[in-house]
Amino acid sequence: xxxxxxxxxxxxxxxxxxxxxxxxxxxxxxxxxxxxxxxxxxxxxxxxxxxxxxxxxxxxxxxxxxxxxxxxxxxxxxxxxxxxxxxxxxxxxxxxxxxxxxxxxxxxxxxxxxxxxxxxxxxxxxxxxxxxxxxxxx
Amino acid sequence: xxxxxxxxxxxxxxxxxxxxxxxxxxxxxxxxxxxxxxxxxxxxxxxxxxxxxxxxxxxxxxxxxxxxxxxxxxxxxxxxxxxxxxxxxxxxxxxxxxxxxxxxxxxxxxxxxxxxxxxxxxxxxxxxxxxxxxxxxx
Amino acid sequence: xxxxxxxxxxxxxxxxxxxxxxxxxxxxxxxxxxxxxxxxxxxxxxxxxxxxxxxxxxxxxxxxxxxxxxxxxxxxxxxxxxxxxxxxxxxxxxxxxxxxxxxxxxxxxxxxxxxxxxxxxxxxxxxxxxxxxxxxxx
Numbered sequence: 001x002x003x004x005x006x007x008x009x010x011x012x013x014x015x016x017x018x019x020x021x022x023x024x025x026x027x028x029x030x031x032x033x034x035x036x037x038x039x040x041x042x043x044x045x046x047x048x049x050x051x052x053x054x055x056x057x058x059x060x061x062x063x064x065x066x067x068x069x070x071x072x073x074x075x076x077x078x079x080x081x082x083x084x085x086x087x088x089x090x091x092x093x094x095x096x097x098x099x100x101x102x103x104x105x106x107x108x109x110x111x112x113x114x115x116x117x118x119x120x121x122x123x124x125x126x127x128x129x130x131x132x133x134x135x136x137x138x
Numbered sequence: 139x140x141x142x143x144x145x146x147x148x149x150x151x152x153x154x155x156x157x158x159x160x161x162x163x164x165x166x167x168x169x170x171x172x173x174x175x176x177x178x179x180x181x182x183x184x185x186x187x188x189x190x191x192x193x194x195x196x197x198x199x200x201x202x203x204x205x206x207x208x209x210x211x212x213x214x215x216x217x218x219x220x221x222x223x224x225x226x227x228x229x230x231x232x233x234x235x236x237x238x239x240x241x242x243x244x245x246x247x248x249x250x251x252x253x254x255x256x257x258x259x260x261x262x263x264x265x266x267x268x269x270x271x272x273x274x275x276x
Numbered sequence: 277x278x279x280x281x282x283x284x285x286x287x288x289x290x291x292x293x294x295x296x297x298x299x300x301x302x303x304x305x306x307x308x309x310x311x312x313x314x315x316x317x318x319x320x321x322x323x324x325x326x327x328x329x330x331x332x333x334x335x336x337x338x339x340x341x342x343x344x345x346x347x348x349x350x351x352x353x354x355x356x357x358x359x360x361x362x363x364x365x366x367x368x369x370x371x372x373x374x375x376x377x378x379x380x381x382x383x384x385x386x387x388x389x390x391x392x393x394x395x396x397x398x399x400x401x402x403x404x405x406x407x408x409x410x411x412x413x414x
Contacts, residue, residue, distance in 0.1 A: 001139050001277050001414050003312040005382055036141040037274055038178060040314060040378050044389025046329050052237050053184050053229060058218035062226050063233075066209065071342065080334035088338050091329060095339075095373065097233065099328050102178050102240050102378050104272035106143055111270060113182025132387060134380035136313055136413065137274065138139050139277050174279040176316060176412055190375050191322050191367060196356035200364050201371075204347065235371065240316050240378050242410035244281055249408060251320025275412065276277050 004032035004135040007044070012125030015073075016093075018060045019120045021050075021131070025103075026110060028133045035108045037137015041118060042100035044130040047090035049097035049121035067093045067123075090123035097121045105137055142170035142273040145182070150263030153211075154231075156198045157258045159188075159269070163241075164248060166271045173246040175275015179256060180238035182268040185228035187235035187259035205231045205261075228261035235259045243275055280308035280411040283320070288401030291349075292369075294336045295396045297326075297407070301379075302386060304409045311384040313413015317394060318376035320406040323366035325373035325397035343369045343399075366399035373397045381413055 006028050010019065025041060041050050053059070071092035072078075079088030101118060104111035110118075120131060144166050148157065163179060179188045191197070209230035210216075217226030239256060242249035248256075258269060282304050286295065301317060317326045329335065347368035348354075355364030377394060380387035386394075396407060 001313075003413070005380065005387070037139075038176065038272070038314065040380055042378075042380070044392065046389070046391050051233070053233070054219075056219060058221060059226060059229055061218045062230070066230055070208065070346065080337045081330075081332060083334060088335060091335055092338070092342055095327070095329070098236065098374065100378060102180075102238060104143065104178055104180070104270055106272070111143070111272065113184070113268060113270075115184050116182065130389060132380055132389075134314070134382070134387065137141070174277075174412070176314065176410070189371070191371070192357075194357060196359060197364060197367055199356045200368070204368055208346065236374065240318075240376060242281065242316055242318070242408055244279075244410070249281070249410065251322070251406060251408075253322050254320065275279070 001136060002034050002138060004034060006133045008131040009128055010120055011128045012122045015125050017122045017125060020055050020117050021120050022117045025118050025133060032135045034105055034135050034137040037105045037135060039103045039105055040100060040134045042132050044132050047087050047094055047124035048129055049094045050101050051097045051119055051121055052101050052116050053119060054115050055117045067096060070096060087124040093123040139274060140172050140276060142172060144271045146269040147266055148258055149266045150260045153263050155260045155263060158193050158255050159258050160255045163256050163271060170273045172243055172273050172275040175243045175273060177241045177243055178238060178272045180270050182270050185225050185232055185262035186267055187232045188239050189235045189257055189259055190239050190254050191257060192253050193255045205234060208234060225262040231261040277412060278310050278414060280310060282409045284407040285404055286396055287404045288398045291401050293398045293401060296331050296393050297396050298393045301394050301409060308411045310381055310411050310413040313381045313411060315379045315381055316376060316410045318408050320408050323363050323370055323400035324405055325370045325375060326377050327373045327395055327397055328377050328392050329395060330391050331393045343372060346372060363400040369399040
């Protein structure tokens with residue numbers, strides 16, 4: 001069994017951003033030399049998400065509006081977590097979007113359907129945050 | 139390490155359906171001959187879900203009503219994604235329900251609690267869509 | 277490839293509780309002797325969750341309030357599942373929080389960011405329920 005590990009770093013300009021990281025993940029897979037196995041990609045911070053969906057800007061706007069409806073940022077005082085912090089909403093938004101994805105590796109490629117793309121979802125940005133890529137297989 | 143891959147296909151009659159696919163997944167596992175490892179099952183389309191819950195029709199009605207409350211289908215114009223499409227709600231519903239499950243394989247069986255069953259959740263159906271089953275182990 | 281399996285048991289005093297199980301998972305990993313691989317931890321019951329977030333009591337109160345807003349326990353009659361049961365809301369809450377986590381194992385440790393902790397989320401407690409830990413690797 002081979003294993004591979006890499007950290008990616010992101011420092012967004014806005015509090016919330018969705019970034020297509022599929023090319024970086026494909027680079028990791030190439031670097032690993034693994035042809036058959038499983039790839040785990042997870043946010044290492046608990047106010048960010050890794051998820052798979054569509055690379056379509058209208059949908060990304062819909063996600064922003066929808067997450068603000070389900071777990072609004074303000075007023076900050078509505079959350080007990082916001083004593084010394086202001087990011088309780090980011091913990092909730094990341095919960096909806098998910099911490100991680102597991103992707104099948106087949107013939108050295110991400111085994112994806114036609115529209116699947118991997119996104120980093122930042123919900124409390126403007127600082128350096130990390131994403132883990134771990135691949136096991138042969 | 140052994141690995142196994144199979145695609146399942148679904149073409150639902152309705153826009154939204156929940157289908158118990160546990161028997162198909164068990165067939166895949168038998169076919170793989172893998173006794174110890176991990177099984178990944180994921181929707182290959184971004185308006186569908188694979189999730190684990192109860193095989194109880196009342197609960198499935200509750201899911202339908204609940205998802206329509208959290209991410210309503212109509213009016214279509216509430217979503218920017220719905221320029222050429224009408225399925226933005228399906229992307230959101232699948233986000234709540236999840237893209238994938240990872241299941242432990244022990245002694246050649248799905249290592250499940252008493253009520254765990256695997257479901258395909260279709261939120262934009264009436265066309266052929268695929269599900270991936272990938273198993274790694276020994 | 278090595279594999280390891282263990283069941284953990286929980287019997288909460290309240291209907292809903294969030295329990296930090298990171299130490300138990302670390303014990304499993306030590307016991308497994310696995311240094312490189314993937315760890316799956318999942319609820320074996322469909323009204324409970326395993327998730328990764330912050331070990332901060334204010335945030336846990338926020339989760340309780342938020343989940344009650346998105347999927348309220350009462351009135352029980354709002355859910356079709358509640359014919360012989362009263363736990364439909366627990367199925368929905370667990371869906372939001374997620375069934376499982378997959379964690380990278382690197383150098384014999386949980387490969388975590390600074391604040392990542394693993395929680396058991398019970399949404400229909402006061403009875404004995406199980407959590408599965410499965411590790412594969414070398």
